[in-house]
Amino acid sequence: MNELNIDYSKMAIRERICLVEKICIIHPLFKGTLDKIRECHECSKYSAEPKCILITGPSGAGKTTISRHYVSQFPRQTSEEGTIIPVLFSTISVPATVKNVASGLLYSMGDPMAHKGTTYNKTLRLYKLIKYCAVKLIILDEFQHFIDRDSDKVLQVVSDWLKVLLDETNIPMILIGMPKSVEILLANEQLQRRFSTRKELSPFSYKTPEQQDDFRKFLKILESKLPLMEQSYLYAADTSFRFFFATNGIISKVMKIVRKATVLALEQKLEKLTMDILAQAYDYEIASKEFIVENPFNENIDKLLNSSNKETPQTVKATNRRIKAKKKEENISNILSIS
Numbered sequence: 001m002n003e004l005n006i007d008y009s010k011m012a013i014r015e016r017i018c019l020v021e022k023i024c025i026i027h028p029l030f031k032g033t034l035d036k037i038r039e040c041h042e043c044s045k046y047s048a049e050p051k052c053i054l055i056t057g058p059s060g061a062g063k064t065t066i067s068r069h070y071v072s073q074f075p076r077q078t079s080e081e082g083t084i085i086p087v088l089f090s091t092i093s094v095p096a097t098v099k100n101v102a103s104g105l106l107y108s109m110g111d112p113m114a115h116k117g118t119t120y121n122k123t124l125r126l127y128k129l130i131k132y133c134a135v136k137l138i139i140l141d142e143f144q145h146f147i148d149r150d151s152d153k154v155l156q157v158v159s160d161w162l163k164v165l166l167d168e169t170n171i172p173m174i175l176i177g178m179p180k181s182v183e184i185l186l187a188n189e190q191l192q193r194r195f196s197t198r199k200e201l202s203p204f205s206y207k208t209p210e211q212q213d214d215f216r217k218f219l220k221i222l223e224s225k226l227p228l229m230e231q232s233y234l235y236a237a238d239t240s241f242r243f244f245f246a247t248n249g250i251i252s253k254v255m256k257i258v259r260k261a262t263v264l265a266l267e268q269k270l271e272k273l274t275m276d277i278l279a280q281a282y283d284y285e286i287a288s289k290e291f292i293v294e295n296p297f298n299e300n301i302d303k304l305l306n307s308s309n310k311e312t313p314q315t316v317k318a319t320n321r322r323i324k325a326k327k328k329e330e331n332i333s334n335i336l337s338i339s
Helices: 013-021 028-043 063-072 098-108 119-132 156-169 179-186 189-194 209-224 237-247 251-267 275-290 301-305 314-325 328-335
Strands: 053-056 077-079 082-084 087-091 137-141 173-177 197-200
Touching: 013 251, 028 053, 028 063, 028 137, 028 197, 028 209, 053 063, 053 179, 063 087, 063 137, 063 173, 087 098, 098 119, 098 156, 119 156, 156 189, 173 179, 179 189, 209 237, 209 251, 237 251, 237 275, 237 301, 251 275
Parallel strands: 053 173, 053 197, 087 137, 137 173
Antiparallel strands: 077 082
16 A cells, blocks of 8 residues: 555546656665755854765766755745745756856856856856855756866866855855766865765665665655555565666666556556566666666566576575465565565
């Protein structure tokens, strides 16, 4: 049953599909990253020098989701006197020139003239608006764009501009990017000192029982938010391993499969995600875009466990032996060990 025991059967399919798209999972494993952002934010109230953090991780690890979740907790406030922006979020575009980064920040603040003016004028306008809108934290996403794609060299000019922005505004900043973003700090000593605090977000792993339990808990939380009336047991041991095999623990891929599977289920008037539905979703969202032949939701579990390209934890093997020895109805109660 769903998280709030809602009778979704009374809702239109389109409404339920919209709910699927709005699902956002902030797993307990992400708490440490959120705490770091919060600490950085709160330090601005009393710290002489702004506290800054670099958050890195591979694509799909949840970096942007976490940052946008944090921003959502501090909505903008508009009155006759103006707009208050407690947390300013902006994405660094390509190419990452000073003018483009300044324009992006101005646009995120709602400046209708964001793309007009010289670099100097934009920068001065940005300083003024940051103060006027009472910005207390700046979050910049896609920091790896400070590395030129063609030459693979760090863009020193925009890096220096960012350092000056910190000096002039004295506001804490969160930088978010791919793992190679660390190279940018190594190439700029002053930025490196400012962003001495680092946090790395990694995909889920499945090597140890504890890691398997974390991944299964994530799937259980995710399933509880689906607008379906029946349980799908995504967090069962064999199913969770199929999910890990399919996604390598990358959250964005898990979400794509589950979202598409839920839409397919609703369109077929099903109230749970079957293995066939998951296989269809995998083919549509992952296999077709990454040119993969095998489908872990179709393959025999033993074939997956014996694959040399994936982790094959002993607990999953043991669970599979138990599955073979029992009836399907008995499997569910034995597999669902998460409290």
